[in-house]
Amino acid sequence: MVRQLIRNVILDETNERYHLIIKDGIFEAIEKADDMEVDAENFDFVFDGKGRVAVPGFVESHIHLDKALIADRLPNRSGTLQEALSVTAQLKSTFTKEDIEERAEKALQLLIKHGTTHVRTHAEFDPVGGFHGFEVIMDLKEKYKDYIEMQVVAFPQEGILKSPGTEDLMRRAMEMGADVVGGIPYNDSDIEKHLEIVFGLAKEFGKPIDLHQDFFDSSEKQTIELVARKTIEHGFTGRMGVGHLTSLGDCSGQKLEEIIALMSEAGISVMSLPMTDLHLGGRSDEKNVRRAVTPIRKLRDGGVNVVLASNNIRNPFTPYGNGDLLQVAMLAIPVAHLGGADDLPTVLPMITHKAAEAIGITNYGFTVGNPGTVVVLDTKRYQDAIIDIPKRLLSIFKGNIILENKDQVYLNLP
Ligand SMILES: [Zn+2]
Known part of the structure; x- marks a missing residue:
C-alpha cells in the first residue's frame, strides 16, 4: 500500500x-x-x-500530436488555411513512422511537463499515407498510460468522400481501437453524406463524435445548425464535440441566439482553438482585422459547454506553442473579452473541469x-x-x- x-x-x-x-x-x-x-x-x-x-490536471481536448513540430521544415508564408493545408499535405508525404514517433512523443512530453493529465488527440490516415501515424499514436497511448490519459480520434483530414477509400480506413481505425469518430465537414464535397457516414460509424462502434467544424471568417457557409439538428435526430446529445467553429463569430442578433439555443439543446461542446484561429483567420482583412474566434462568452452564456485547447504545436497551422494550456487560456482572455471580474473565474474550468466534460471523462x-x-x-x-x-x-x-x-x-x- x-x-x-x-x-x-x-x-x-x-x-x-x-x-x-x-x-x-x-x-x-x-x-x-x-x-x-x-x-x-x-x-x-x-x-x-x-x-x-x-x-x-489540465485537459487538452483537441491536439494533433502527429503533425506537431514541423514548422521549420516548410513555411506557410501567407499564413492562410489554404497554404497550411497544402504545405502540410506536401510534408506528410515525407513522414516516416520514426519521424512521426519522435515528434509526437516530444509533443506529448511537452504537454505532460506542463501539467496536462488528459488529452484527446486527432490521429489521421488517408489512402496514400496509410496508418503509419495512426499506429504511432495508438502505441503512444499504451506507452504513456501511467503518465497521461489519452483519447484517440479517428481523423479523416483529407475528407471522406473527396478521398475515396477513407470510409473503409475509418472503420479500420475504429476496429484498431480509436476512442472517438472524427470528421471534417468543411473539407469535403458533400457535407450531408459526410455527416451520415460519421454518425453511422459512431453508432456502429458506440463512440462519441468530434468534428473539425469550420474555419470560416464568414457565417455564410456555416453548417453548425445542420450538425446540431442531426446530433439530436441521431440521439447523440452530449456526445458531440466541434472544434474551431469560427464562422459563428460572424453571426449576431436573433440568428446567433437561435443557433446557440439549438446547440445547447443538442448538448454540443465547442473546443475553441484561439492559437490557430487567430493565426489563420481574418487574413483577407486590410483593416480592423477580425479575431476569427468562436464567440466564447455568448456560447457560455447560452448554456453551451465551451472550452479551450491548443490544436497544434509549431506547424503550418500554428507556428508557435509549447504545450502549455495556461498560455492558451491566457491568450483567450484578451481575445474573447474574458478578463472581466465575472468572466475571469470561468476560464480555468475551460482547461480543467469543462474540458473534461467535453471529452466525456467522468472520474475527473x-x-x-x-x-x-x-x-x-x-x-x-x-x-x-x-x-x-x-x-x-x-x-x-x-x-x-x-x-x-x-x-x-x-x-x-x-
Ligand atoms: Zn484540429
Whole structure:
C-alpha cells in the first residue's frame, strides 16, 4: 500500500486550504486543513503546498500530436488555411513512422511537463499515407498510460468522400481501437453524406463524435445548425464535440441566439482553438482585422459547454506553442473579452473541469474515489491561476509522481 499526502493546497475560489490523501492511486480523503490532523510519518510521500493552488490536471481536448513540430521544415508564408493545408499535405508525404514517433512523443512530453493529465488527440490516415501515424499514436497511448490519459480520434483530414477509400480506413481505425469518430465537414464535397457516414460509424462502434467544424471568417457557409439538428435526430446529445467553429463569430442578433439555443439543446461542446484561429483567420482583412474566434462568452452564456485547447504545436497551422494550456487560456482572455471580474473565474474550468466534460471523462476532479491526479501551481490565489502563468510544482497522475519542483516551494525567503 502506498499513501501520499498533499497538504495545504487551495482547490477553489474560497482560497481555503485542504489536505489531499491518495491511497494506491485513488483519492482516499479530501478535507479542509483545519479539520484534519495529519502525521507526515504515516505517508510514503508528503508535499506541502504552503497555500498554493492545486487543480486535478489540465485537459487538452483537441491536439494533433502527429503533425506537431514541423514548422521549420516548410513555411506557410501567407499564413492562410489554404497554404497550411497544402504545405502540410506536401510534408506528410515525407513522414516516416520514426519521424512521426519522435515528434509526437516530444509533443506529448511537452504537454505532460506542463501539467496536462488528459488529452484527446486527432490521429489521421488517408489512402496514400496509410496508418503509419495512426499506429504511432495508438502505441503512444499504451506507452504513456501511467503518465497521461489519452483519447484517440479517428481523423479523416483529407475528407471522406473527396478521398475515396477513407470510409473503409475509418472503420479500420475504429476496429484498431480509436476512442472517438472524427470528421471534417468543411473539407469535403458533400457535407450531408459526410455527416451520415460519421454518425453511422459512431453508432456502429458506440463512440462519441468530434468534428473539425469550420474555419470560416464568414457565417455564410456555416453548417453548425445542420450538425446540431442531426446530433439530436441521431440521439447523440452530449456526445458531440466541434472544434474551431469560427464562422459563428460572424453571426449576431436573433440568428446567433437561435443557433446557440439549438446547440445547447443538442448538448454540443465547442473546443475553441484561439492559437490557430487567430493565426489563420481574418487574413483577407486590410483593416480592423477580425479575431476569427468562436464567440466564447455568448456560447457560455447560452448554456453551451465551451472550452479551450491548443490544436497544434509549431506547424503550418500554428507556428508557435509549447504545450502549455495556461498560455492558451491566457491568450483567450484578451481575445474573447474574458478578463472581466465575472468572466475571469470561468476560464480555468475551460482547461480543467469543462474540458473534461467535453471529452466525456467522468472520474475527473477532487472527489474521494476518483483517480489521485493533482497538479500544484506556484500561485497562492485561485483567481490568479491563469494570469500568473505559474510554474508547475508537482504533478501526480493516478498516484504516479511525474513532476516535482521542490526549489520553487522551498525557496528560503520570508
Ligand atoms: Zn484540429
